[in-house]
Amino acid sequence: MNRIKFIVLVVLMSLSLTGIICLQAYYINNSITTFENQFKANVKKSLSYVVLSIEKDDKLSHNIKIKDLIANGGKIDTTAIINFYIKEEDRSNNKTLLYRNGILEENFKLSSALFDVGLDSINVKRIINQRETKIFEDNNLDGSGKLSGLLSEMSTISEHEQILWDAFYSDYAYRIPIQKRTSVKKIDELLKFKLSEDEINLDYEFAIFSNNLSTKIRTEDFDIEQAAPFSLPIFSNRNQKNNYRLLVNFPKRSNYAFSSVYTNLILSILFTGIIIIAFSSALLQLIKQRQISEIKTDFINNMTHEFKTPIATINLALDAIRNPKIIDNKEKVLRYLGMIREENKRMHAQVEHVLRISKLEKNELNISKEKFDLHDLVEDAVSHVELIIEDKNGEIKKDLKSPKTTVLANETHFTNVIVNILDNAIKYTPENKPLRIDISTELVGDFVLLHIKDFGAGMSKVVQKRVFEKFYREHTGNVHNVKGHGLGLAYVKQVVDDHQGHIKVESEKGVGSTFTIKLPLIS
Numbered sequence: 001m002n003r004i005k006f007i008v009l010v011v012l013m014s015l016s017l018t019g020i021i022c023l024q025a026y027y028i029n030n031s032i033t034t035f036e037n038q039f040k041a042n043v044k045k046s047l048s049y050v051v052l053s054i055e056k057d058d059k060l061s062h063n064i065k066i067k068d069l070i071a072n073g074g075k076i077d078t079t080a081i082i083n084f085y086i087k088e089e090d091r092s093n094n095k096t097l098l099y100r101n102g103i104l105e106e107n108f109k110l111s112s113a114l115f116d117v118g119l120d121s122i123n124v125k126r127i128i129n130q131r132e133t134k135i136f137e138d139n140n141l142d143g144s145g146k147l148s149g150l151l152s153e154m155s156t157i158s159e160h161e162q163i164l165w166d167a168f169y170s171d172y173a174y175r176i177p178i179q180k181r182t183s184v185k186k187i188d189e190l191l192k193f194k195l196s197e198d199e200i201n202l203d204y205e206f207a208i209f210s211n212n213l214s215t216k217i218r219t220e221d222f223d224i225e226q227a228a229p230f231s232l233p234i235f236s237n238r239n240q241k242n243n244y245r246l247l248v249n250f251p252k253r254s255n256y257a258f259s260s261v262y263t264n265l266i267l268s269i270l271f272t273g274i275i276i277i278a279f280s281s282a283l284l285q286l287i288k289q290r291q292i293s294e295i296k297t298d299f300i301n302n303m304t305h306e307f308k309t310p311i312a313t314i315n316l317a318l319d320a321i322r323n324p325k326i327i328d329n330k331e332k333v334l335r336y337l338g339m340i341r342e343e344n345k346r347m348h349a350q351v352e353h354v355l356r357i358s359k360l361e362k363n364e365l366n367i368s369k370e371k372f373d374l375h376d377l378v379e380d381a382v383s384h385v386e387l388i389i390e391d392k393n394g395e396i397k398k399d400l401k402s403p404k405t406t407v408l409a410n411e412t413h414f415t416n417v418i419v420n421i422l423d424n425a426i427k428y429t430p431e432n433k434p435l436r437i438d439i440s441t442e443l444v445g446d447f448v449l450l451h452i453k454d455f456g457a458g459m460s461k462v463v464q465k466r467v468f469e470k471f472y473r474e475h476t477g478n479v480h481n482v483k484g485h486g487l488g489l490a491y492v493k494q495v496v497d498d499h500q501g502h503i504k505v506e507s508e509k510g511v512g513s514t515f516t517i518k519l520p521l522i523s
Helices: 002-071 158-175 184-197 253-259 262-322 330-361 374-391 411-427 461-466 488-498
Strands: 076-090 095-111 121-136 147-156 205-210 213-218 230-233 244-249 370-373 395-400 406-409 436-444 447-454 502-508 512-520
Touching: 002 184, 002 230, 002 244, 002 262, 184 205, 184 213, 262 330, 370 374, 370 411, 374 395, 374 406, 374 411, 374 436, 374 447, 406 411, 406 512, 411 436, 411 447, 411 488, 411 512, 461 502, 488 502
Parallel strands: 395 436
Antiparallel strands: 076 095, 095 121, 121 147, 205 213, 205 244, 230 244, 370 406, 436 447, 447 512, 502 512
16 A cells, blocks of 8 residues: 555656646747747838838939929920819909919920939929919909909929829839849848847848849848748839849847747756756655665564574473473473573574664774784684584685785674675575585785685675665565575675775676675785
């Protein structure tokens, strides 16, 4: 049940983290999309402003030139007049009011050199509006009467003139080369001004194309293939012969959109990274706690198993002593008392072993060191297990050839280190395999190496990485075919480290294991 809860918790945490990352990604993507749409709208608005400004300036420039030409030397080719009269008689005052509204149409023939359109001359039409009011006192309209008042007004008809000018401009302006109607500098100034208003400070290139062909109005680095350009028609005309289009592209546009959310993106990555680190740390702690819980359970099971046999033996011995047939037999009583003492010593040794590991880990165990010959320590350790090996029909081969073996060590603890490794070699050799242990030493620089090799069950790579952890044993469920509680090799590593040494293991499953202890020599 705890395993299911653990899995559910991990899944929920993973989903939460994934949701946060997806939400951040959506927000950033949405910000980039919004910025991109706003960018497109601003660029199109700027292009529209540039196109309208250039067209307006072009029309105004030509209009001024024509008006100046007419005023300073244009000759009237033909004139047409249309008059509208209103006569009003006032008999009481013996006066007659005569109102005239006339439209004057003047046709000019102008030189085309001004416009560079390739023609000999251009016909221009100007319409003038003339209004006149006359008042006569004697009702004679032949002009002999006395003129008492005259009001005359003459002006151009701006609306009509504009219509006629637009028609002229549309018909003839397309003949003028584009480079004479605008310039790169002018477009650049207008475009830069309008883009800066919208806070678009991005390098751009532009060009004017006519019927999909480039004109002379273009920046040096403009490349129509480089990026999808923005475009608008410019200098449109009724003939649709030129089809001018103003194209603008932004070579660094992709980076520009990204830069708009750069700060938010960095902060998002930073905080998301912190969340991931916190999540990973929490997950590792959960996994570690679970592993510790499993190890603790295995340790309790193994310790229970280790104590169960001695306790059962002691109980059986006590029951036997209480038996009336045994209690009078002194020899048997002493035998059973000896068994009780041995089992008690065994349990005491187990407890002391656990306490020793705890003290060693907390640096509370005072290990005094003296000069010893490593070979002597090996011989002492072997003597502790010789009877067990002989009982199992096993053998120990010693190859102690190192010429220098003087080390600074604690006799008791370092002997226990060797005994623990030998004990493991004995315990983890299956019954169907011959028990054999090889012990050798070698000199490597200022260090002496002690190799203890067995031909037992061996270990997997996973077990090798964790074999020196406290309480760790290869997980076998509730099977206790090998006695122990996972403290032996942890104790070994602690003692070797305290001796400024190093221990490692090389093993192969089903082949055996080799433990190597490296200790510094002293002179």
